[in-house]
Amino acid sequence: xxxxxxxxxxxxxxxxxxxxxxxxxxxxxxxxxxxxxxxxxxxxxxxxxxxxxxxxxxxxxxxxxxxxxxxxxxxxxxxxxxxxxxxxxxxxxxxxxxxxxxxxxxxxxxxxxxxxxxxxxxxxxxxxxxxxxxxxxxxxxxxxxxxxxxxxxxxxxxxxxxxxxxxxxxxxxxxxxxxxxxxxxxxxxxxxxxxxxxxxxxxxxxxxxxxxxxxxxxxxxxxxxxxxxxxxxxxxxxxxxxxxxxxxxxxxxxxxxxx
Amino acid sequence: xxxxxxxxxxxxxxxxxxxxxxxxxxxxxxxxxxxxxxxxxxxxxxxxxxxxxxxxxxxxxxxxxxxxxxxxxxxxxxxxxxxxxxxxxxxxxxxxxxxxxxxxxxxxxxxxxxxxxxxxxxxxxxxxxxxxxxxxxxxxxxxxxxxxxxxxxxxxxxxxxxxxxxxxxxxxxxxxxxxxxxxxxxxxxxxxxxxxxxxxxxxxxxxxxxxxxxxxxxxxxxxxxxxxxxxxxxxxxxxxxxxxxxxxxxxxxxxxxxx
Numbered sequence: 209x210x211x212x213x214x215x216x217x218x219x220x221x222x223x224x225x226x227x228x229x230x231x232x233x234x235x236x237x238x239x240x241x242x243x244x245x246x247x248x249x250x251x252x253x254x255x256x257x258x259x260x261x262x263x264x265x266x267x268x269x270x271x272x273x274x275x276x277x278x279x280x281x282x283x284x285x286x287x288x289x290x291x292x293x294x295x296x297x298x299x300x301x302x303x304x305x306x307x308x309x310x311x312x313x314x315x316x317x318x319x320x321x322x323x324x325x326x327x328x329x330x331x332x333x334x335x336x337x338x339x340x341x342x343x344x345x346x347x348x349x350x351x352x353x354x355x356x357x358x359x360x361x362x363x364x365x366x367x368x369x370x371x372x373x374x375x376x377x378x379x380x381x382x383x384x385x386x387x388x389x390x391x392x393x394x395x396x397x398x399x400x401x402x403x404x405x406x407x408x409x410x411x412x413x414x415x416x417x418x419x420x421x422x423x424x425x426x427x428x429x430x431x432x433x434x435x436x437x438x439x440x441x442x443x444x445x446x447x448x449x450x451x452x453x454x455x456x457x458x459x460x461x462x463x464x465x466x467x
Numbered sequence: 468x469x470x471x472x473x474x475x476x477x478x479x480x481x482x483x484x485x486x487x488x489x490x491x492x493x494x495x496x497x498x499x500x501x502x503x504x505x506x507x508x509x510x511x512x513x514x515x516x517x518x519x520x521x522x523x524x525x526x527x528x529x530x531x532x533x534x535x536x537x538x539x540x541x542x543x544x545x546x547x548x549x550x551x552x553x554x555x556x557x558x559x560x561x562x563x564x565x566x567x568x569x570x571x572x573x574x575x576x577x578x579x580x581x582x583x584x585x586x587x588x589x590x591x592x593x594x595x596x597x598x599x600x601x602x603x604x605x606x607x608x609x610x611x612x613x614x615x616x617x618x619x620x621x622x623x624x625x626x627x628x629x630x631x632x633x634x635x636x637x638x639x640x641x642x643x644x645x646x647x648x649x650x651x652x653x654x655x656x657x658x659x660x661x662x663x664x665x666x667x668x669x670x671x672x673x674x675x676x677x678x679x680x681x682x683x684x685x686x687x688x689x690x691x692x693x694x695x696x697x698x699x700x701x702x703x704x705x706x707x708x709x710x711x712x713x714x715x716x717x718x719x720x721x722x723x724x725x726x
Contacts, residue, residue, distance in 0.1 A: 253545070254512030254578050262664070262676040286512070286579075290662050290678065316591060318710055319513050320545075332575060332659050364722040373657075374712045376719075391724040395711040398632075400591050403549050405521070417521040419549065444724070446715035451577055452654040453633045456705035460635075463623040465650040465703070 212238035212302035212366055215292050215330070219249040219285045219309065219322025222278065223269060226308035229351040230340065231276055233358050234305060237366065240276035241301075243292035249284050250311075254325040256290070257283045264291055285326035293333055303366055304330035307340035307378075308358065310349055314341070314379040314433040314443060315399040315425070324377055328449050331375035336365050338375065343437060344382040353387045354380045357442045361391065370446075377445040381437045392441040397432035399425045471497030471561035471625055474551050474589070478508040478544045478568065478581025481537065482528060485567035488610040489599065490535055492617050493564060496625065499535035500560075502551035504544060509570075513584040514543045523550055544585035552592055562625055563589035566599035566637075567617065569608055573600070573638040573692040573702060574656040574684070583636055587708050590634035595624050597634065602696060603641040612646045613639045616701045620650065629705075636704040640696045651700040656691035658684045 214234045218227040222244035234240050243264075249255075263282040279296055281288045289304065306326035313321040323339045330337035340358055342349055361378055370376065377396075381388050401421040409415055425434055433443035473493045477486040481503035493499050502523075508514075522541040538555055540547045548563060565585035572580040582598045589596035599617055601608055620637055629635065636655075640647050660680040668674055684693055692702035 248518075251515045251517040252512070253514040253584060255514045256510045256512070256579055257678060258510040259507075261669075262678065263673070264676070287678065291664060291676065294662050295664050295666075295676070316708070319587065319591070319708055320515055325512060328578065332578070360724060364724065368722055371712065371715045371718065374715045377710075393716050393720040393722075393724070395713065395716065396709050398709070403553050405550060405554050407554070410520075414522070417523065417550065417554070419516060419521060419546065444719065445710075446712040446719055447710040448712035448715075449575070449578055449710075450655050450657070451636075451704075451706045451708075451710070453630065453705040453707035454654065456630045456633045456707075457652050457654065459630065460627075460703065460705055461652040463627055463652075465619060465623065465652070 213299060214238040214240050215297065215301040215304040216240055216242045217244045217285055217288045217306050217326045219245065219252060221245050221248045222280045224310065225347065226310050226342065226351060228270055230305060230308050233355055234362065237362055241297055242276055242278040243281055243288045243296055245285060245288060246280040246282055249322045251320055252284050252322040253320055254286055254328065255284045256286045262287060285322045286329040289326050289329040301335055303362065304335050304337040305340060305362060308351055308354060309341035310347060311345040312341055312343040312379055313339060313377060314437060315397040318377055318396060318447060327375045332449060336370045338362060338365055338378055340378045342380045342382060350385060353383055353385060357388055357391055361444060373448050373450055374446045377447045379433055379437055379443045381440050383440050388442045389440045391444060392436040393444045394431050394433050394436050396445050397425060397434040398427040399423060472558060473497040473499050474556065474560040474563040475499055475501045476503045476544055476547045476565050476585045478511060480504050480507045481539045483569065484606065485569050485601065485610060487529055489564060489567050492614055493621065496621055500556055501535055501537040502540055502547045502555055504547060505539040505541055508543050508581045510579055511543050511581040512579050513545055513587065515545045516542045521546060521550065544581040545588040548585050548588040560594055562621065563594050563596040564599060564621060567610055567613060568600035569606060570604040571600055571602040571638055572598060572636060573696060574658040577636055577655060577706060586634045591708060595629045597621060597624055597637055599637045601639045601641065609644060612642055612644060616647055616650055620703060632707050632709055633705045636706045638692055638696055638702045640699050642699050647701045648699045650703060651695040652703045653690050653692050653695050655704050656684060656693035657686040658682060
């Protein structure tokens with residue numbers, strides 16, 4: 209039997225330490241091909257490149273990391289997955305993994321996440337997919353304690369597959385050098401960002417803003433990703449891209465619309 | 468009682484004809500404030516501007532259109548909503564409407580949609596919100612047949628509110644000058660894009676790609692947005708931003724993970 213083919217991508221860019229670690233962890237599970245953005249794409253959501261050209265080139269970043277085939281791409285994470293599936297990969301991959309993101313994509317952050325947009329894009333194409341994120345924004349974050357959890361979740365996904373229309377959003381707590389206490393399958397916590405715009409004036413007298421904000425957890429449930437992370441557990445949220453709020457169809461059908 | 472405050476935005480940019488029509492339709496329902504991107508943002512998904520500056524300025528585009536207050540913003544649709552809620556609006560709006568998009572955001576297109584990202588951003592902040600799209604990509608599209616459906620859905624949303632965590636994705640069929648046959652509340656159809664990359668060589672000998680593709684409907688249901696649109700009905704899909712695939716939590720919990 210041939211080794212599983214694993215597509216590795218991310219949104220922090222092809223040289224990001226989180227991606228380099230993910231490549232190493234995946235090289236033990238299958239044949240790795242990397243197609244990742246040539247520059248950081250954080251906060252890109254599910255953007256795709258419609259009215260601009262896309263460039264892609266074969267690159268060699270790190271010959272030690274299992275010597276995978278690697279391609280950089282000028283587009284977004286979703287672009288990378290589309291290009292990989294249509295143009296670069298020799299066959300349909302058995303798994304797509306995205307990350308390991310430098311920073312959390314738990315709860316409402318999934319909406320803004322380039323890491324998860326890559327996983328969702330693969331899921332739309334029917335490829336089992338996982339987004340991995342470490343809750344540490346630093347470029348020097350310590351990814352080693354993630355290794356076992358990342359490998360376990362990827363191996364189980366290869367073995368079991370995923371339900372139709374579902375991808376995994378995996379977040380890993382920052383645990384100061386020791387491995388997380390365990391892995392918990394859970395739901396997305398309700399949360400939002402209390403935004404604050406830092407208003408400044410540029411040297412030419414023109415006002416501009418920086419977007420800043422504080423995370424606000426609105427959910428006390430013990431079955432959420434935020435609860436798991438706060439208890440040093442890896443959170444695994446099954447995520448769907450059918451956004452229909454099925455429970456809302458009936459009440460809204462009772463409005464005075466016309467047909 | 469003060470008139471409802473209505474935030475109007477879009478992803479095609481502040482001068483787009485679809486936005487100008489939406490402003491006129493909303494001016495009959497309340498006090499309109501426009502905060503929209505200064506340039507087209509199609510396909511931006513739920514991108515936000517994290518590592519770049521945001522500019523915003525008061526503009527006057529069209530004095531005839533109910534003379535609303537208008538602000539252009541250098542950011543994405545989601546940025547526009549964040550900036551409007553935190554910095555520009557005098558109070559919390561009663562409704563946020565986004566569009567009218569030049570082109571469909573039905574079925575899987577909701578995932579890539581800047582129009583819907585603005586509505587979802589407002590929904591995350593607890594503001595009732597609707598994304599409107601006309602299934603005609605032309606800049607000269609005829610928006611007049613949309614008027615009654617758009618006004619009816621916005622008025623009913625103002626009157627009834629929306630369930631917690633739900634926004635509306637409204638798509639309007641292109642019906643050759645006559646109004647759509649009716650309005651149908653429905654679910655998101657399963658679909659994807661069969662991508663094709665058009666590979667070319669630039670004048671300097673470097674290969675590049677254009678992303679193209681064909682829409683592929685994978686769903687024969689008569690309760691979907693695609694079915695409604697194919698039958699000249701306006702589709703109204705209630706959309707949620709809790710992406711949890713609740714049905715998948717139990718089966719995945721049975722995997723050999725550790726805790």
